[in-house]
Amino acid sequence: MPDSGELPATKAVRAPPRRRGHGAVAAVLAGPALALIVLFLIGPLACVALLSLTDYQLGAATLNFVGGKNYAEMLSDRVFQKSLTNTLIYVAITVPGSVLLGLGAALLIEADKSLRAFYRAIYFLPVMATLIAMSIVWELMLHPQFGIVNQVVKTLGFARVDWLQNQSIVLFTLCGIGIWQSLGFNMVLFMAGLTSIPKDLYEAAAVDGADLAIDRFRLVTWPMLGPVTLFVIVISAIRSFQVFDTVQVLTKGGPNKASEVLLYTMYSEGFEFFRSGYASAVTMVFLLFVLGLSAFKVFVLDKRVHYA
Amino acid sequence: MATVRLEKVTKKFGSHTALNNLDLEIRNSEFFVLLGPTGAGKTTTLRLIAGLESPNAGTIAIDGTDVLNWSAAERDVALVFQYYSLYPHYTVRQNLEFPLKSKVRHMSPQDRDARIAKAAKTLRIEHLLERKTDRLSGGEMQRVSIGRAIVREPRVFLMDEPLSNLDAELRVHMRSEIAQLHRRLGTTCIYVTHDQAEAMTMSDRIVVMMQGVALQVAPPKAIYEDPSDLRVARFVGSPAINVLPGTVAAGSGIDVLGARLPLAVGLPVGTHVTVAARPQALSLTARPAGPSLTGRLVHIENLGSDLFLHAGIEGVAAPVVVRHDPALANMPGLGDMIAIALAAGRMLVFDGQGRRLTFEPEAAAARHVHA
Numbered sequence: 001m002p003d004s005g006e007l008p009a010t011k012a013v014r015a016p017p018r019r020r021g022h023g024a025v026a027a028v029l030a031g032p033a034l035a036l037i038v039l040f041l042i043g044p045l046a047c048v049a050l051l052s053l054t055d056y057q058l059g060a061a062t063l064n065f066v067g068g069k070n071y072a073e074m075l076s077d078r079v080f081q082k083s084l085t086n087t088l089i090y091v092a093i094t095v096p097g098s099v100l101l102g103l104g105a106a107l108l109i110e111a112d113k114s115l116r117a118f119y120r121a122i123y124f125l126p127v128m129a130t131l132i133a134m135s136i137v138w139e140l141m142l143h144p145q146f147g148i149v150n151q152v153v154k155t156l157g158f159a160r161v162d163w164l165q166n167q168s169i170v171l172f173t174l175c176g177i178g179i180w181q182s183l184g185f186n187m188v189l190f191m192a193g194l195t196s197i198p199k200d201l202y203e204a205a206a207v208d209g210a211d212l213a214i215d216r217f218r219l220v221t222w223p224m225l226g227p228v229t230l231f232v233i234v235i236s237a238i239r240s241f242q243v244f245d246t247v248q249v250l251t252k253g254g255p256n257k258a259s260e261v262l263l264y265t266m267y268s269e270g271f272e273f274f275r276s277g278y279a280s281a282v283t284m285v286f287l288l289f290v291l292g293l294s295a296f297k298v299f300v301l302d303k304r305v306h307y308a
Numbered sequence: 309m310a311t312v313r314l315e316k317v318t319k320k321f322g323s324h325t326a327l328n329n330l331d332l333e334i335r336n337s338e339f340f341v342l343l344g345p346t347g348a349g350k351t352t353t354l355r356l357i358a359g360l361e362s363p364n365a366g367t368i369a370i371d372g373t374d375v376l377n378w379s380a381a382e383r384d385v386a387l388v389f390q391y392y393s394l395y396p397h398y399t400v401r402q403n404l405e406f407p408l409k410s411k412v413r414h415m416s417p418q419d420r421d422a423r424i425a426k427a428a429k430t431l432r433i434e435h436l437l438e439r440k441t442d443r444l445s446g447g448e449m450q451r452v453s454i455g456r457a458i459v460r461e462p463r464v465f466l467m468d469e470p471l472s473n474l475d476a477e478l479r480v481h482m483r484s485e486i487a488q489l490h491r492r493l494g495t496t497c498i499y500v501t502h503d504q505a506e507a508m509t510m511s512d513r514i515v516v517m518m519q520g521v522a523l524q525v526a527p528p529k530a531i532y533e534d535p536s537d538l539r540v541a542r543f544v545g546s547p548a549i550n551v552l553p554g555t556v557a558a559g560s561g562i563d564v565l566g567a568r569l570p571l572a573v574g575l576p577v578g579t580h581v582t583v584a585a586r587p588q589a590l591s592l593t594a595r596p597a598g599p600s601l602t603g604r605l606v607h608i609e610n611l612g613s614d615l616f617l618h619a620g621i622e623g624v625a626a627p628v629v630v631r632h633d634p635a636l637a638n639m640p641g642l643g644d645m646i647a648i649a650l651a652a653g654r655m656l657v658f659d660g661q662g663r664r665l666t667f668e669p670e671a672a673a674a675r676h677v678h679a
Contacts, residue, residue: 200393203360208456209381209410219406223397 045287052280059274070281080282082257083265090175090261091240097179098236099229102186107221109187110194120191123184131181135249138177139164142250164250167258174259177246182239186232193228197221227301234297241289262286310371310463310496311336312357317366319352319520326352328520330366334498335513339490342500343507344517345543350500353517354466357498359383370463381410386457388467392449394441400452401437404428404459413460427459430489447478454486458493465490465497471506483509504544508532516540538662541584547609547616547629550590554583554657562657565623567599569652573665581665582658587616587631589654592638592646599650603628605640619646 052070056063074080109119126134141147142163150160163173201220210216244263247253253260253268263286270279312334319327327349334340342350355361356368359380367374375383386407394403404427408420415423428434431451436444444452450470457465470486471479487510490497501507507514508528515525516539523537535541541549556579557563560572564583573581593600603619606627615634618627630648632639640646657665 198391198393200389200391201395203355203358203380204387204389204393204395204456206360206380207358207385207387208407208460209413210406211379211381211411219395223395226397 048280048283048287051277052284054277056277056280057274058270058276063277066277070278073278074281074285079257079260080265083253083260083262083282084285086171086258086260087241087243087262089171090178090243091237093172093175094178094182094240094243095233095236097175098182098186099232101179102183102232103190103225103229105183105187106190106194107217110191120188123187125184126181127185127188131245132249134181135177135246138246139250142173165255167255170251170255170259174243174246174250177250178240178243182236186236189228189232189235190225193225194221197224230301231297234293234301238290238293241286241293311369312464312496312498313367313369313372314353314357315367315369317353317356317363317368319349319356319361319363326520327356327363330520330522332515332522332525334496337494337496339487339497339499339510339512341507341511341514342498342517343502343504343514343543345502347519348502348517349520350502350517351468352520354387354468354498354500357383357464358385358387358466360387384460384462385464385466386460386462388450388453388457388465388470390469390472392446392453392473394444394449394452394456396441399438399440400428400433400444400455403441403452404437404455407456407460423459423461427455430458430492431455446474447482450474450482454489458489458495461495463496465495465499467497467499469501470499472501472503479506486510504546508544516543518543535656536664538582538584538658538664541656541658545586547587549656550585550587550628551626552583552585552624552628554581555579556581564599564650565601565621567601567650569599569650569655571652571655571657571667573657573667575659575665580660582660582662584656584658585650585654587629589651590628590630591649591651592617592630592632592640593649594638594647596647596649599652601628601648601650602645603648605642605644605646608642610634617646619648621648 051063053065053067054063055066055069105119105123109116109123141149144150144160144162144165147163149163154160161169164170197220201224202216205216205219210219242263243261244267247259247261247264248267251259253264262282266279266282266286269275269282312332314330314332317327317330318325330349330353332353342348342353344350352361356363357370359375359378359382362376368376370383370385395406398406401424404424405420408415408423424437425434428437431454433448433451433455436448436452441449441452450473454470467486471482474482483506486499490510499506499510508531511528513525513527514531516523516531516537518539524531524535524540526534526536531540531544535544538551542551552564554562554564554569556573556575556577557568558577560570562569562571562573562581562583569583575581601619601621603621605617606620607618609616609618612634615632617630617632617640619630621628628648630646657667659665
């Protein structure tokens, strides 16, 4: 060791040699969790990744390795392009919509303590309800002739709208339902964030001359909610990428692929056309987005130093 | 600089009465301390003056003007909080600047910078100005928080237990720093604390509060030596004052556990009173000449400069604490029987309601004869 003389400290800080047996104990303790993770997460993921490189069809006895053929086909496929674009539009509308409305609802409910539990429950109901069942309710409400939505529209003197049948409207209708569904979840997270803001800060602001609610919001609420807001945005984005139930029940990706989204493409390719290899490739693209968001959460969000 | 006056102020939270008919008059440039245990209504009083709460009844005037309908900002008072309450994600400079940007003040950026520089210099936080507040130590945060108050040059400083979150050493240091700051600025300061050491060392006058009522308003020396209420006597002083049961005896005197104090309180014979004695009003005696008590020494506290002897005495639940000079030779041992002399003139006598009783002149004269 030529540099041992210059760096005498290295010897002192070096970790003590592990005692025999510790590795075995660690393996036994971590083993069950590791086994389950491999069995239910890593394993299936690896299978999907491998399948995406084959021409496997559901139920087929054989499969061939085709390399990147599935991916090449996917990139030139109009349906996939439409599906990806639709998904991104859906995320781009649903995330800000549900985050801002969730924050607004949380602020309104926190502003007046009376009936707080009642409003919180009302807004949270869509989160707890099964989205499949709720989608059927929406289907009835959005019915072109008899649905309550169009009845109201007609009463107000406007022309009826084909909420789910019009190509240029259907995606926005789904966005609306998506916002309705996740608003309550975001609201609850924001309410938790709001209750953790010390009351003193608002009082300091009041004494210091922040008389308007908007001043206090900008000075105290918004900065203090920063970590919660970023978390809510990431969670909402991941949930929005996973949109499927409403599409499956209400539109089946139609009309004319106007509401085709990633998970629905994956589902129809894999379980209607039995093209498991191709569906796996679509899944990998979906995973890429979700992993990206998760990585952002882990490496950016969780590393942030929170104000204490 | 201003006076603050509270008149018949009552504040209720639901069915709980936090302040009951409180009258307070705080003088110009005074360091006024609200002292009392938790739940006394000290912080409520402060928040009422700041305008963060409004009273159910009564008036609050600053500089003779009724400010009840004024907003917190309009009252031109500054509040320093226990938990510093600095604005998050702001630098120290931005924290100091914010109150100056208020629309109530019309201040040019140059004036603002000058004020910030002055306040930073006063509190020696110039090197922290560009730092984010979450990168400060507790002491630095409280300094910035005080800076945010002084930068406005308000009419009144309100401080709500500003030192209770600091460690012991820093607390003692900041205590003298705040007192000096007050002397330099001369701004009226109303300071809430439950720590009697803070109250005694910093204040011009103290109000001792309990359960929403002001028990006594007086300079610290008078609060300690001349309490008007038994609760004040018990709350202030460490070790706590000794409380002994007494009865008014025939022939102008008070019987305390068999000892006769030559004190004429002018109450009917047989009336129960409470006799309170600070540990330094008691002394060990070898041959009791005047009134004295006998007890067994159960504990000795040696603080270096003082010795406190705890004696168990029949008829009193808590041990009686006697101050003793460590330099003196007559040092008893644990378990010894000791005689404690009661200096009649230094006893504080309270009636059944805890109100202080004053002695009649003959008794005072009698005290001199005995001494």
